[in-house]
Amino acid sequence: xxxxxxxxxxxxxxxxxxxxxGIVADTAEAAGAAARELGGAGLxxxxxxxxxxxxxGTFKNGFKGGVHVINTxxxxxxxxxxxxxxTLVTHQTGPExxxxxxxxxxxxxxxxxxxxxxxxxxxxxxxxxxIASTEGGMNIEEVAEKTPEKITTVTLDPTxxxxxxxxxxxxxxxxxxxxxxxxxxxxFSALWNLYSKSDCSQIEVNPLAVTKDGEVMALDAxxxxxxxALYRQKDVVAMRDTTEEDPREVAASEFGLNYIGLDGSIACxxxxxxxxxxTMDIIKLHGGExxxxxxxxxxxxxxxxxxxxxxxxxxxxxxxxxVNIFGxxxxxxxxxxxxxxxxxxxxxxxxxxxxxxxxxxxxxxxTLAESGLNLVSGDGLTDAxxxxxxxxxx
Amino acid sequence: xxxxxxxxTRILVQGITGDFGSRHAKASLDYGTQLVxxxxxxxxxxxxxxxxxxxxVFDTVEEAARETxxxxxxxxxxxxxAADAILECVDAGLDLAVAITEGIPVNDMIRxxxxxxxxxxxxxxxxxxxxxxxxxxxxxxxxxxxGIAPGYIHKRGNVGVVSRSGTLTYEAVWQLTTRGYxxxxxxxxxxxxxxxxxxxxxxxxxxxxxxxxxxxxxxxIGGTAEVEAGRWAAEHCKKPIAAFIxxxxxxxxxxxxxxGAIVGGAxxxxxxxxxxxxxxxxxVADSPADMAQALLTVYKK
Numbered sequence: 063x064x065x066x067x068x069x070x071x072x073x074x075x076x077x078x079x080x081x082x083x084g085i086v087a088d089t090a091e092a093a094g095a096a097a098r099e100l101g102g103a104g105l106x107x108x109x110x111x112x113x114x115x116x117x118x119g120t121f122k123n124g125f126k127g128g129v130h131v132i133n134t135x136x137x138x139x140x141x142x143x144x145x146x147x148x149t150l151v152t153h154q155t156g157p158e159x160x161x162x163x164x165x166x167x168x169x170x171x172x173x174x175x176x177x178x179x180x181x182x183x184x185x186x187x188x189x190x191x192x193i194a195s196t197e198g199g200m201n202i203e204e205v206a207e208k209t210p211e212k213i214t215t216v217t218l219d220p221t222x223x224x225x226x227x228x229x230x231x232x233x234x235x236x237x238x239x240x241x242x243x244x245x246x247x248x249x250f251s252a253l254w255n256l257y258s259k260s261d262c263s264q265i266e267v268n269p270l271a272v273t274k275d276g277e278v279m280a281l282d283a284x285x286x287x288x289x290x291a292l293y294r295q296k297d298v299v300a301m302r303d304t305t306e307e308d309p310r311e312v313a314a315s316e317f318g319l320n321y322i323g324l325d326g327s328i329a330c331x332x333x334x335x336x337x338x339x340x341t342m343d344i345i346k347l348h349g350g351e352x353x354x355x356x357x358x359x360x361x362x363x364x365x366x367x368x369x370x371x372x373x374x375x376x377x378x379x380x381x382x383x384x385v386n387i388f389g390x391x392x393x394x395x396x397x398x399x400x401x402x403x404x405x406x407x408x409x410x411x412x413x414x415x416x417x418x419x420x421x422x423x424x425x426x427x428x429t430l431a432e433s434g435l436n437l438v439s440g441d442g443l444t445d446a447x448x449x450x451x452x453x454x455x456x
Numbered sequence: 457x458x459x460x461x462x463x464x465t466r467i468l469v470q471g472i473t474g475d476f477g478s479r480h481a482k483a484s485l486d487y488g489t490q491l492v493x494x495x496x497x498x499x500x501x502x503x504x505x506x507x508x509x510x511x512x513v514f515d516t517v518e519e520a521a522r523e524t525x526x527x528x529x530x531x532x533x534x535x536x537x538a539a540d541a542i543l544e545c546v547d548a549g550l551d552l553a554v555a556i557t558e559g560i561p562v563n564d565m566i567r568x569x570x571x572x573x574x575x576x577x578x579x580x581x582x583x584x585x586x587x588x589x590x591x592x593x594x595x596x597x598x599x600x601x602x603g604i605a606p607g608y609i610h611k612r613g614n615v616g617v618v619s620r621s622g623t624l625t626y627e628a629v630w631q632l633t634t635r636g637y638x639x640x641x642x643x644x645x646x647x648x649x650x651x652x653x654x655x656x657x658x659x660x661x662x663x664x665x666x667x668x669x670x671x672x673x674x675x676x677i678g679g680t681a682e683v684e685a686g687r688w689a690a691e692h693c694k695k696p697i698a699a700f701i702x703x704x705x706x707x708x709x710x711x712x713x714x715x716g717a718i719v720g721g722a723x724x725x726x727x728x729x730x731x732x733x734x735x736x737x738x739x740v741a742d743s744p745a746d747m748a749q750a751l752l753t754v755y756k757k
Contacts, residue, residue, distance in 0.1 A: 185650070220567060263562065322712065332623075337624050355710075388623045
């Protein structure tokens, strides 16, 4: 789950992480009022979308740049008016771009030094770690490759978390001495508090800035949350913006399905995440391109299967469908009934190959046969994959 | 011999009265597993009845283990309570806790893993299909089935299977069984990024097990567990190994169903893992349909 910059700022302010003051606005008038409240001058107006490269982006109405420095409230209002309700295209949004429905008005700061500071889940060590670097504003992977000596890593104890001495060590490594060290320690502790209390799996502050006024501040941050913990993070869930997500994925999540949209032409409906991935792989191996990852899980109902099938059929890129079920827990007949129900409702003009194996497979095959559905049976994985690839190519 | 559990191992089920737990407790009883106790707090003293079986339910794992001699737990409790359920097994001194539960917060598992260090109890999972040591009866009846795998697809024999995914384990097992090759033990280590037992841990157990003659290892994108196991095997494993890595077509940065199945860097892609495993002398199948076939290229019986 991603969040907007203004939401990250709200989290920062709630947990006491220093960052430039800002106010979010969803109309041009509100943007003007926000700018007045922040003092009118020395401000930036920033389009709020889940994508990087906003500053260099272009709106579909021709307006250039999703980030503008402004010096009067009137200017803020005009600029916000050009952004709101418009679609911003950046190198990360794809050509379709993203609709801007909110702008952030924030104080712009004079930066003396840009640093990098991230807390992230450390899979190799089953804990969390901190990565800090003197090279702020840059891609950390690049820094790691070219100048690894400029990166400091601190692995946290799984039960103790970030300790004050570690904050001081990190501040020292970043060259933050004197008053800056105290500020940095406070900021790092607050950030850790936010990270652990909100069940984050990553907060990447880039840049962490030292301003010309001698303050340490988080200027921009990228958040990731542990999806498994969202049940106890109501405030985080409330920040979800489904208009930023793939509509197919939003629909799937409403039905409790595990779906990820891809660019290919062969849709697949599978039980189990491992088999779902492997099914995509085998489609590719036989010369096709998968249109999605879809795991209906082990305990899916007929309705879930039917909804899953409808989501697949609603994707205009899909030219054929492969259903691959190894019913361990999953009852093959439930899958069959779900498919039949969906097709009765929305019809089916695409080639469909079904491979059923396992639990109650005979009943499932009977249901499909008696439905009169125009489908091809796959006898095993290889047979099913090669049949659907051929059918789509034809 | 097999690994982790034998057909006479006595198991208990935490969450036996829940929908998920009861469904699979019944399937295990039907399979002939020595399922001797259930645990549901507040329902101690009741019985879980199925097809003539009468399994006592206890309030705590400690009581269940003491009264019935159970040494292994299958955990089916919902995610918010699962970490606590695992720790209860550790406290009761069980040999093995198998956590089937999917969706445990990573912070909970980080704390559990730290708390389990240097303790007697081994954890398999979470988010796993469980462990099966097939029986010697018809359709492998009489085996020890812990978790959610379909019992009937198995056959007792000499191939060890270890995997992060449930359905891919079933695929591999079915490919073996239909070719006449049985399994010693099938271990689903789970799809989460923080788990109790790794591919490497299971390879070591298979390597020491006289009944196991060959191994199928199934992995996926994300992390480096398969690579570590492969590098160890190249030096130390005396038995032929075949492998499959799922996720060659997965887009980077997206979580593919399993919380742990996400490509983060250059080394945890399917291609990188396959290349390294091949360098380690492992027979890697490019297609999930060829897992057993790949093993038979290196395992001659």
